[in-house]
Amino acid sequence: MTLSNAASGLAGALADSVAGPVLLPDDSGFTEELASFQLGLRHQPDLVVGARRVADVRTVLQLAGEHGVPVTVHNTGHGMRFSADEGVVLTLRRLNGVLIDPATRTARVGGGATWNDVMAAAAPHGLVPPSGSLGCVGAVGYTLGGGISLLARSDGWASDLVRSFTVVTEDGEEREVGPDDAEWFAQLRGSGPVRGEVVTEMTIGLLPEGRLQGGGLTFDIGATGAEGDPAVLHAFREWTAELPDELTSTLRVMSFPDLDYLPPMLRGRRIARVAVALRGTEEDAERLVAPLRKVAQPIEDTLAPMPFAEYPRVHAEPDNPGPFIGENLLVDALDVTALENLARLTGPTMVIVNIRHLGGALARPAAVPDTVQGRDAQYLVAAVAPVDPLVSVTHPGAAYDQANPGWALEPFGTAKVGVSPGFSVGPRGRS
Ligand SMILES: Cc1cc2nc3c(=O)[nH]c(=O)nc-3n(C[C@H](O)[C@H](O)[C@H](O)COP(=O)(O)OP(=O)(O)OC[C@H]3O[C@@H](n4cnc5c(N)ncnc54)[C@H](O)[C@@H]3O)c2cc1C
Structure with a gap:
């Protein structure tokens, strides 16, 4: 079975089981689904799947693993370094929910949310996130690299404020990663995923808006x-x-x-x-x-x-x-x-x-x-x-x-x- 046969088998299996779009290169909306801030690279995979809910991420990783199809994770495209020319690209932008807990001054941030999304949810509580120079950058992608915020010298690394991540592992299992998983937690805060895991949610501390x-x-x-x-x-x-x-x-x-x-x-x-x-x-x-x-x-x-x-x-x-x-x-x-x-x-x-x-x-x-x-x-x-x-x-x-x-x-x-x-x-x- 060639990879594209594997990918079309996977497309059939996914179409029945995920809530988000499952698109082949000739389908309308395929190019738009791969929209990116970086225009110097273009993903050209066999298949693109837009995650609409966390269960979609689990299903994509599990079924892609079973079909032997590689998965590339894509959000805003600010940090793109290479283009995928095979397999599945999994887009995260619909996982953009943000839930603020004013009592603990934390935000639960969806894996595809931008800092603009977090800022809009936090502002009514007099709180702000550790966002950087631009609001359209992905909050999770930024924090995985450490995250140098607007007020970094006063507030520290964005990743210092992370309480935990919810991830879906390469084989489709959902896990909570926090200080108890010292090595994995350290890896995610600064270097990002190393085993193909996808962060579906991050719980992060917020800062007082102040002057x-x-x-x-x-x-x-x-x-x-x-x-x-x-x-x-x-x-x-x-x-x-x-x-x-x-x-x-x-x-x-x-x-x-x-x-x-x-x-x-x-x-x-x-x-x-x-x-x-x-x-x-x-x-x-x-x-x-x-x-x-x-x-x-x-x-x-x-x-x-x-x-x-x-x-x-x-x-x-x-x-x-x-x-x-x-x-x-x-x-x-x-x-x-x-x-x-x-x-x-x-x-x-x-x-x-x-x-x-x-x-x-x-x-x-x-x-x-x-x-x-x-x-x-x-x-x-x-x-x-x-x-x-x-x-x-x-x-x-x-x-x-x-x-x-x-x-x-x-x-x-x-x-x-x-x-x-x-x-x-x-x-x-x-x-
Ligand atoms: C114009 C511009 C301004 C910037 N300003 C700042 C700044 O002020 N401070 C700062 O620290 N950085 C800044 N950056 C760098 C930015 O934080 C990184 O490029 C970051 O990787 C972008 O993440 P993204 O999700 O938006 O982009 P993407 O290109 O979509 O993702 C980048 C990488 O992270 C992975 N990824 C994204 N989300 C997830 C997830 N939920 N789970 C698993 N993997 C994921 C992707 O697979 C990809 O490998 C800036 C970059 C640009 C282009």
Whole structure:
């Protein structure tokens, strides 16, 4: 029996027993079911199944195992690293229920829920989740990699807040994994599933909403194509060395082409933007950010008190899907020469570099053992580059060789202490 025969046998068996859609490549809705934030890769399996309830996950894993068909788990596609070209892709987005327990300040989060879903459910209780720069990222996928939140230096790793996971194992058995399963629990919090298990629910602690000061200071550091002024980058290094844990910030450096559709202040300019999130008062924010404002006049300054629900404005990242490769380094210091280079970056390919300030609560030892990378790091330096989807969908390895933004990270390598798995995304060459 060839694999596609196995898959069509499996499709028949699944159609009778799961509540969600079971779709073959010629069925309408097949492509839509595989929708992804990452457009540089495309799953092309024999079969896609959308889980509508936890029982669907159990049935898919059990029957796929019996038919010898491999299963790939897909949620939002932010963290896609390869495309499945056979077997079943199991999509989770319908498992997006969120149940808040205000008494224990915890949320039971479905395996396919996004941080937007969790935020909406928690907000009426004055609680917030440890979400990151964008609300459309999958809450479980993010937490499996550790999870660096908007206020990470004050709140710690998202995975530190996990009480337990409900998983369905490779052979279709449902299990609760918590501190009593020390090794498995540690593996899931930092490295993710290793034996093909699917997390159908996560119970995670929430944080008090409190007062959030957030926004970004944008500096013009030169013309695209010319050497930029590194003063703001040096100031960021010195400023972050002195900050209290209540303030978490990220420096983004990117160059904009001279194109009509861009706002005039960005056209043809090299930009350094510092995203700031602070648990504290407006006065605290003014005082703490004053040294940065003195270095240069920002061309835009949006730092202000904000309702937590509007937190994606802090990083102001685009939330539309696209084809991209992300690479990163965890470092224990920012090399001065590397910052000089970053201000002057000219190629070989377009790249956006984000430097997230870590430390603070992220550096505290885990109360329950885990496998998170980065407790010993002071910064995460992440580079993202666009890829040509026409190349990457069919030849991910070639696209990776063409567009890999790792070259922009090399100068920071002298202080390398690791790599964060959640920020290495996009086509890598495995198909
Ligand atoms: C624009 C952007 C912004 C980001 N911002 C942050 C940030 O601020 N902080 C941060 O820490 N990270 C951030 N990340 C990284 C992100 O957390 C990871 O890429 C994460 O893996 C995305 O998970 P997902 O479920 O959304 O994506 P997917 O691509 O759907 O899933 C990623 C991986 O997790 C697995 N997976 C997902 N859900 C489950 C489940 N329920 N059970 C078993 N396996 C599962 C999938 O099989 C896949 O291997 C960002 C990424 C992007 C692209």
